[in-house]
Amino acid sequence: MHVPDGFINAPVSAAAGVVAAGAVAVSLRGARRELDERTAPLAGLVAAFIFAVQMLNFPVAAGTSGHLLGGALAAILVGPYTGVLCVSVVLLMQGVLFADGGLTALGVNITDMAITTTVVAYLVFRGLVKVLPRGRRSITVASFAAALLSVPAAAVVFTLIYAIGGTADVSLGKVATAMVGVHVLIGIGEAVITALTVGAVVAVRPDLVYGARGLTAPLKLKVGGELVDAPAAPAAPVAARSHRKIWITGLITSLVLAGFVSFYASANPDGLEKVAHDHGIDSKAKAHASSDSPLADYGVKDVTDARLSGGLAGVIGVGVTVVAGSAVFWALRRRRTGDAASTGITADRTTV
Structure with a gap:
C-alpha cells in the first residue's frame, strides 16, 4: 500500500508529513518507556523482519497481490510506540533506497501504514485479551483479529486522505469499495503471518513479547481434588537471559526470506496499485526521486541475473534496516537508562 508521488497534492502531503512527524516524536518519547532489556534487542530485528516479509507479495484475487503491512506485528511484539518507529524505519529505507513509496508521500505512508495499523491493531489486541481466557492461545487469537482489522482500517484512512487531497477526479465511492474489499482479503494474509509469528x-520466549506480559495463565496442579496455583519455579533474572539465539534465528530467517524466498513472490500489482490503475488514481503519478538508485525496484544495478539481483537487494535491505533500527532503539534505550540514573542522583541529593 505504498503511496507514490503524485497521488496526493502538495498541501495534504505536507499536512500528513506534519502529522507523521508529530506521531514519530510522541513515539520516540513513548518508546523510551517501552524499550527495556527485553524489547530493545528485538526492536531492530522486528523492523528487519517486516522489511523482509513485505517483499513476499502473496496472491489475493485475480491479478492482485498483497503484502504484510506490519503494524500489528510490531505493536504486539515490542509495543505500540516502538511499533510505529519500526514501521517508519522500514518505510524510510524503502523510500530512500528502493524507490518504493514516494518521498513527498512519506508522511502519508507513515500516517497510513505505520500509525493507523499500529494504533488500530493494538487497541483491538488489548481489548480482546481483556475478555479472552488468559493464556498463549488467546494471545495468538487476539493477534490474528488485530492484524485482520488493521489492514482495511489503513485502506479507509487512505481513502479519506485521497478524498481530501487526491489529484485525479475519480468516484470516491467506487474507490472506497474497491480499497476496502481487496484489503479485507489482504488482511487475512496479514493476520495469518502475524498470528504465526x-x-x-510466545512459544519459546513469552517474556520477549510486549503484548503477552502478565497475560499467560499460571500453571495449575490438582491437589485433593482441587486446582491450585503451582509454586513458581525460580527463574533467571530477565537481564541474564540471553537474547542471542532468538535474535540470530530471526535475522537468518529475515535474510532467507528477503534473499531467496522473495524471488517466488507474486508479481501481480498490490491492492493499491490495482485499484489505482482500475479507477484512474494513478493518472497523475510522478516518477520517484530515487528511481536511479542502485537498489531501485528491489534489484542491484548492473547485476543482470534477476534472481541474484533481487536476492542481493533483499539481503542489503535487511542489513541496512536492522542496523538503522537497532541504532535508533539502542540510543533510546541508553537515553532512558541515562535519565533514570540522573533522576536517581537528583533524588539522592534531595534526600541529603
Whole structure:
C-alpha cells in the first residue's frame, strides 16, 4: 500500500508529513518507556523482519497481490510506540533506497501504514485479551483479529486522505469499495503471518513479547481434588537471559526470506496499485526521486541475473534496516537508562 508521488497534492502531503512527524516524536518519547532489556534487542530485528516479509507479495484475487503491512506485528511484539518507529524505519529505507513509496508521500505512508495499523491493531489486541481466557492461545487469537482489522482500517484512512487531497477526479465511492474489499482479503494474509509469528515467539520466549506480559495463565496442579496455583519455579533474572539465539534465528530467517524466498513472490500489482490503475488514481503519478538508485525496484544495478539481483537487494535491505533500527532503539534505550540514573542522583541529593 505504498503511496507514490503524485497521488496526493502538495498541501495534504505536507499536512500528513506534519502529522507523521508529530506521531514519530510522541513515539520516540513513548518508546523510551517501552524499550527495556527485553524489547530493545528485538526492536531492530522486528523492523528487519517486516522489511523482509513485505517483499513476499502473496496472491489475493485475480491479478492482485498483497503484502504484510506490519503494524500489528510490531505493536504486539515490542509495543505500540516502538511499533510505529519500526514501521517508519522500514518505510524510510524503502523510500530512500528502493524507490518504493514516494518521498513527498512519506508522511502519508507513515500516517497510513505505520500509525493507523499500529494504533488500530493494538487497541483491538488489548481489548480482546481483556475478555479472552488468559493464556498463549488467546494471545495468538487476539493477534490474528488485530492484524485482520488493521489492514482495511489503513485502506479507509487512505481513502479519506485521497478524498481530501487526491489529484485525479475519480468516484470516491467506487474507490472506497474497491480499497476496502481487496484489503479485507489482504488482511487475512496479514493476520495469518502475524498470528504465526507472534505464536512462534510466545512459544519459546513469552517474556520477549510486549503484548503477552502478565497475560499467560499460571500453571495449575490438582491437589485433593482441587486446582491450585503451582509454586513458581525460580527463574533467571530477565537481564541474564540471553537474547542471542532468538535474535540470530530471526535475522537468518529475515535474510532467507528477503534473499531467496522473495524471488517466488507474486508479481501481480498490490491492492493499491490495482485499484489505482482500475479507477484512474494513478493518472497523475510522478516518477520517484530515487528511481536511479542502485537498489531501485528491489534489484542491484548492473547485476543482470534477476534472481541474484533481487536476492542481493533483499539481503542489503535487511542489513541496512536492522542496523538503522537497532541504532535508533539502542540510543533510546541508553537515553532512558541515562535519565533514570540522573533522576536517581537528583533524588539522592534531595534526600541529603
